[in-house]
Amino acid sequence: MPTSAIIEDLWICPPLAFARFGQVEEPMVNFHWEQNDYSSRGTAETVIRPTTTFRVCEDGGITAYMPNEIRFRDGEKWLPVAPFFEVHGRLDTGYEGPITTDVLAECGLTLGDLKWRVHAANRKAFHYTGAEGDHVDAIIEMSGDQHDKVPLSGISPKGAENPIIHGDPLPLGAVQVIRPNAEFNEIRLRITPPKGHIYAPTNTAKRNLTALVPEVFRRQAFLDGLQLTLNPDSAWAHWNPADESEPYDPRTNPGGLYAMEPTSNSNGLGVSLGFLDDSNDGLISVVISGSGVAGGEISAHARFTCCPPDFQPDRRPFRSVADGLADLMEREDVSAPAFTEGSNWIETEMEIADFMQRVRETMEASNLDHQNLRSGLANNPTTPEDPFTPEPPRPGHPLPLTELGRANHKRFLAYDVFKARMAQRPELFDDWIRNPAEDPKPYDRQMPALMRGSDSNPMTITQRQYNLMKAWLERISGKDRGDGPSTS
Known part of the structure; x- marks a missing residue:
């Protein structure tokens, strides 16, 4: 085909997405967050609305519709989240955006000139054992004009000793190249997640399961819920951390990361x-x-990552994956004086307000009464001292500490209220906010209070979030400079 343009750069949008388990064939509809109502008579509750959603046919054809409702489950079954990935690029003509069939034609290319490769892997067992046979991989290669839905079938390496997969493959989901049409001619690929099943060795019924199902009458029901297909002779089925040379093994931290038979190990x-x-x-x-x-x-x-359903899918965490990435790439930017000056100040205020909204949304899903007890036990199992004084339950108020925490956070949803409070009492920042740069301390009242990080220590906000709040506070309180904006 004649060529009138050249593709100079190429990327995929989004660069990272999460596919979430589901047992229903039809994936979840698309939705977005709307502005919450923080007026004096508003609900202050998070608002989500359905928006344009794609439906994909068996042959890869794609259509769009507007859903009437948002459902996360169909009865007891979860609807999967199946993300799309779209090819974008830049041409020597100056065009930058989606690579469509028209763009391909302009460059003298067809769908057959595209080659997709998807490599999915489960490395959990290998992470512990280091045994080659505990790899689980699925690799699919297809051209851009192949539109059938292809399963991602996880297998162990050929020739590996005692492979964990020695029979049927482990289903890791599916992949489908979307068939472009006149209305939607973008180049897309879709990942469908697996069901969220648990697989176990074929001899699991003979193992000691008392740590998982202490009640005898539940044992068979528990076994019926497993997929008994894995190799009982794999390294993972016999891995014992007590056999390792180091008394402390970071692979086992925090606890409860793998199902185990109870033993008398000292650890x-x-x-x-x-x-x-x-x-x-x-x-x-x-x-x-x-x-x-x-x-x-x-x-x-x-x-992409295929993972469990979000336990609060219409709520946003105060510390997200995006926050973690921003902390890696943009941590120092927020400490520059120019970051909170001029038009940047509006963006700073918007980010602080959004952060406080997400804090409250996280609080809405937290049981502070239980976490307070857990935190005290984590500090001292023998003589626990809870970070907050426990409140006894009352009729109609079974979780009094949780109610109090939600009420306190709700008042700061109004940005002007939070801004005025912090401007008047800037010393509250050091009292309230846990510094991520400090060495881990026992669980206390500093925010985020009573939450555990992935390292089992008290959780913190990211260093970037901490620096941003500090720079914002200096600005509104006039600290270190006399040009702080009005708090009115």
């Missing part, structure tokens, strides 16, 4: 039962070859 850890779920991480690659691309070939990559 309290037992022998692995060899369980494995179908969660996985994946790498998507697309390659376009031909005379219409710079250098004759160009590629792009994106990542």
